[in-house]
Amino acid sequence: MRAAIRTAVLPLLLLGLSGCAGLGLEQVLQAPTFRVENGQQAQLRYVNPSLNSPLGGAAVRLYARVGNPNPVGLTLTRLVGQLSLEGTNAARVDFPLGVALQAGNETVVPIDIAINFSDIPGLANVVRNALTGRPITYALNGTVGVDAGLLGQPSFGPMMLLQGELRATR
Incomplete structure (x- = not known):
């Protein structure tokens, strides 16, 4: 009986929340959480010069543990922001993600950035620092967008997403 009541009430509650235009989805839903994934080392790899990049460049891979603190599943749809290395703006980040986040769970997301x-x-x-093997500090600040189904497609931020150290790999 209780399961039948919950099944009937939950869709009505969701519809009621989606109809609250003045409330704002950012107040109904919590932003996904981002933290450095300790099981994976962030990396910086050199990229040889090419026609499009005559001085060469670097590829940065960060590993984020992304959590969904909400009681409903979300899809992380976009990340727009700025990567800083050693306090210097190094790259603009703007890409779609499409990562499903189950309610109350976390998942590890690799984030690849070209410099x-x-x-x-x-x-x-x-x-x-890269040439001498010393760690390089990084910070990723930005705004994230999610798809929450009937609850809409809110954005959260700007906020500090990740910060830590990475090392150059050969």
């Missing part, structure tokens, strides 16, 4: 050295003249400290 073109000709676009960033102020990364001397990053190159020096």
Whole structure:
């Protein structure tokens, strides 16, 4: 009996929440949480010069543990932001994700970012640290968008998504 009541009431509650235009979805849903995945080392890899990148570049891979604190499943649809290395803006991040986040669960998401050295003249400290094997500090700030089904497609941020250290790999 209770299961039948819950089954009948939950859709009505969701419809009622989706109809509250003045309430704002950001107040109904909580933002996904981001933290560094400790089981995976963030990496910086050099990319050889090419026609499109005559000075070469770097590929950064960050591993985020993304959590959904909401009682409903979401799809992480977009991440727009800025990657900083050693306190210097290094790359603009703007890509779709399409990662399903189950209610109350977490998942590990690799985030790949390309850096073109000709676009960033102020990364001397990053190159020096990479060549000497020292860690390189990073920060990823941005806004994330989610698809919450009947509850809509809100965005959250800007906010600090990740920060930590990475090392150059060969």
